[in-house]
Structure formats: C-alpha cells, structure tokens
Amino acid sequence: MRSAHTVAQVRASEADLMRDLPEGALMQRAAAGLAHAILDLLGGGYGRRVLVLAGVGDNAGDALYAAATLCRRGSAVDVLVLGPHTHQAGLAALLAAGGRLIDSVDSVAVAVADYDVVVDGIVGIGGRPGLRSEATAALAALAGVPVVAVDVPSGVDVDTGEVDGAHVVADLTVTFGTHKVAHLVDPAASACGAVHLVDIGLDLPVAAVEALQPGEVAALLPRPDGADHKYTRGVVGIRAGSNTYPGAALLCVAGASAGVAGMIRFVGSDAVADRVRTVHPEVVGPGRVQAWVVGPGADDGAAGTLREALADGVPVVVDADALAAVDGPLGVPAVLTPHAGELAAMLGVERAQVEQRSLHHARLAAARFDAVVLLKGRHTLVARPGGDVRVTTTGVPWLATAGAGDVLAGLIGSLLATGLSPWDAASVGSWVHGAAATRASAGGPIVAGDVAHALRGILREIH
Numbered sequence: 001m002r003s004a005h006t007v008a009q010v011r012a013s014e015a016d017l018m019r020d021l022p023e024g025a026l027m028q029r030a031a032a033g034l035a036h037a038i039l040d041l042l043g044g045g046y047g048r049r050v051l052v053l054a055g056v057g058d059n060a061g062d063a064l065y066a067a068a069t070l071c072r073r074g075s076a077v078d079v080l081v082l083g084p085h086t087h088q089a090g091l092a093a094l095l096a097a098g099g100r101l102i103d104s105v106d107s108v109a110v111a112v113a114d115y116d117v118v119v120d121g122i123v124g125i126g127g128r129p130g131l132r133s134e135a136t137a138a139l140a141a142l143a144g145v146p147v148v149a150v151d152v153p154s155g156v157d158v159d160t161g162e163v164d165g166a167h168v169v170a171d172l173t174v175t176f177g178t179h180k181v182a183h184l185v186d187p188a189a190s191a192c193g194a195v196h197l198v199d200i201g202l203d204l205p206v207a208a209v210e211a212l213q214p215g216e217v218a219a220l221l222p223r224p225d226g227a228d229h230k231y232t233r234g235v236v237g238i239r240a241g242s243n244t245y246p247g248a249a250l251l252c253v254a255g256a257s258a259g260v261a262g263m264i265r266f267v268g269s270d271a272v273a274d275r276v277r278t279v280h281p282e283v284v285g286p287g288r289v290q291a292w293v294v295g296p297g298a299d300d301g302a303a304g305t306l307r308e309a310l311a312d313g314v315p316v317v318v319d320a321d322a323l324a325a326v327d328g329p330l331g332v333p334a335v336l337t338p339h340a341g342e343l344a345a346m347l348g349v350e351r352a353q354v355e356q357r358s359l360h361h362a363r364l365a366a367a368r369f370d371a372v373v374l375l376k377g378r379h380t381l382v383a384r385p386g387g388d389v390r391v392t393t394t395g396v397p398w399l400a401t402a403g404a405g406d407v408l409a410g411l412i413g414s415l416l417a418t419g420l421s422p423w424d425a426a427s428v429g430s431w432v433h434g435a436a437a438t439r440a441s442a443g444g445p446i447v448a449g450d451v452a453h454a455l456r457g458i459l460r461e462i463h
C-alpha cells in the first residue's frame, strides 16, 4: 500500500523516533537519500552544476546537507537563500565542502541554463500554501532547468493537495518517511513529477489516504474455486443505454464482461438489448442480480431506471445521467461515479471548486450521500463515509475519452456483484481500468472499447 500521512502524523512519529536518536540523525538520513536520488537523476556528480534554493527551515537543511555531498562528488553547487536566514549548520556544511553563496539568479556568472538541476529546499511540511515574491522571481528566471523538490514542491498545501497561488513544479520529488497527501491528490500531485520515497525509519499510524499497489489489488480480486458456479460467482445487472445512446449499453456491458462476475443481465429496450446480445451473446435478460449498474447513456429515463434498480435492495453503481436523481442516501450500498462537473451539480457548487478542492468535495459527497464516491480525474479519488480515501495512480491522459466511464461503471458493478464492498469494488475497479488503459494505449491514443478489451489481460496478470 502506498500510504499518505498528514503533517501532524509525520511530526508525531518523528518526535517518537527522535527520543531514541542523536540530534540531527533524521535529517542526515533524509539528506543522504536526497543526495543519492539527485546523483541518480544526474547520472553522477562530477562536473554537474547545481543550484539550491534554501528557505528558513529544516527543508533547507536537507537540501544543504545533500548539496554538500554533491560538492564532495565533484559538483559545483551554488546556494541562493530565500528569506532572512537559512539552516545554519546545513549552510556551514555546504560552504565547507566548496559550495558558493549567490545573491540572486541574475548575478551568476554562468548562464542559468547551464545549471543541471535546481534543488527546491524553500519549504517542506512546515510551509504555508503559496510562494513569496523572491521565490517566484527566482523560479521564473530558472524556467527550463530540471527541478528536484525536497519533500514536497514548495507552495502546495501538503495535507489537501490543493494549490493556492504560485508553487514549484518539480520533475522529481524526494520525500521522507512516508508519502504525504500532496503526492497523491491533484492538483498538487501533478506538480510532483516522479516521487521517490526515502525510508528514515518512522513508525507510522494507519493513513486516511492511500493508493492500492498491484499486490493489494491481486489480494482483493475475487477468485472462483472448484465449488463455484455462475450464480455463486455473482450476477451483475446492467441498466444502461437508450435508443439515443445505445453505445453506452455496449460499453458498460463490455466493462462488466471482464470476467469477474459469473453472469450479466441486461435490462433495456428491445432494440438496445438486441444490439447488446449481438456483440455479447452470453448476456441474458431480466432476473435476480447481486448488483445493479444504472445510468450510462440512460438519457431522460435515468430517474425511473434508478428507482427500479433500488427496489431490489442490492448494491448499486450510479453513473452519468442517473447521478442527477441522487439527492440523499439511497438506502443500499452504493458507488457513485461522477466526474467533477457531475459532482459539482450534485453538491450545488461550481465545477472549478470541485477541481481545486477535489479531496474535500469527494469526502463531503461520501458523507452527504452515505455512499462511496468515485471522483474521476487524472488521479481518481475513491472516498467512503468516514473520510478514508483511495487514490488511483494507474491510467494515462489518453483515458479521458468518451465511453471510458461506461466501461468503468460496468467493471465496478461486476466486482460489487461478486461480494466486494463498495469501497473495494470501486478502488480495485478503478485501478484495473487505469492499468488496462495504460496497456491499451502503449503511449498512443485509445478509445473506450480498447480499454474494455484490455481488462482481461490485466486481470490475468495480476492474479
């Protein structure tokens, strides 16, 4: 599991650990890991030019001690102090190793573009969102030079992933002890670049934000045994598509056809059902199900379709057009799968507010609707009542394509039908969907059907 802890949790664990360690030991561990990561990025230290941006706190201490190591490995290191002072012992170590203080980026004799890397030690977990003007000016002058952020890109809100004003955009973020929320939740996560975790020995509590890894997905995926038959494996019912949008029915059924459930029932107009069975001959008609998927391409019949599904009292996935019919708890275990615009409409706020504060709004909706809320995005969030959140880190930008959500709803419904909880079904489904998109894309464009086709291959490998 990739766990993201809050600043308060990190501070408490650090205090526990420091009771048994000599002063400064954790910073030395952090700085050693940071120096290795930078050397790795640069392919070595000799002859490289490095600029450290140093703020006033321990984040600068990490950067300065790491930079001293780079000096000893043959790098030429400049340091620009942003603020009234900086970490004194770290600065002394760097200067003793041969680093140079500079007054401003403009005063450097060499061209700014000659720097191989900028090390952002402006602020870490003690920082407030936003950057001060001297930091913004320095970063603007350094545009184009690769940036390694120490712990977090300075200026982002560490505990929420929100950004408010200027912030560093890093190519690599080297963090310590554990991931922070900002490494997983957008928009801050998209400012981190690659994230490298350095173990410094913290003993941490359970995290409220986490990201499933392949091993956990494999452990959660249902697996039939010899005693199973199609009904015991779970039957998923699909109420999707309409005469206006028949394709949504096909894609939703394609997602449900990944093979995790034992059978698929389709309920819709005869014309749409005929088209579904032409492509998926194994799909049968109305009857008992263990979970419903309602909403993709449902057009204006969505509210009625949702009512019919809820009457069965089984878990439900509510997607697309049916989301507008949700105005409170549904009375059954539920997964709601909005994108930012749909969630904004459900909560009566602007889309931009949801995009800027995605974690807050996903949690708010999970509490208000007493359901698991899957908020789609580059890093999809899956929130459950109580505040726990799983972040999906699989997927590619090409996945933002029409019909991909229909495939996802069908897949999650089939996982629900096997007996997975809404929380596990949504987060596992989202992970597999993203992995299938990455596989299908192979770096190029995809359509929703490609994602559906790739699902079984991912499931085969992950088992």
Ligand SMILES: NC(=O)C1=CN([C@@H]2O[C@H](COP(=O)(O)OP(=O)(O)OC[C@H]3O[C@@H](n4cnc5c(N)ncnc54)[C@H](OP(=O)(O)O)[C@@H]3O)[C@@H](O)[C@H]2O)[C@@H](O)CC1
Pocket (backbone or CB within 6 Å): 010, 011, 014, 026, 027, 028, 030, 055, 056, 057, 058, 059, 060, 061, 062, 122, 123, 124, 125, 126, 127, 128, 129, 130, 131, 132, 150, 151, 152, 155, 176, 177, 200
């Ligand atoms: N905890 C751990 O386990 C370990 C932590 N370690 C490291 O320590 C880091 C945390 O260090 P920290 O606590 O000294 O805070 P840090 O972020 O450097 O500076 C905060 C200071 O900056 C200021 N300031 C605030 N906002 C600002 C802004 N937007 N722009 C500019 N300035 C701003 C503000 O001071 P003020 O200006 O208000 O006087 C505030 O006091 C952590 O991220 C990690 O790198 C590792 O070494 C080992 C293990």
Ligand SMILES: [K+]
Pocket (backbone or CB within 6 Å): 059, 120, 121, 122, 123, 124, 149, 150, 151, 152, 153, 154
């Ligand atoms: K930083």
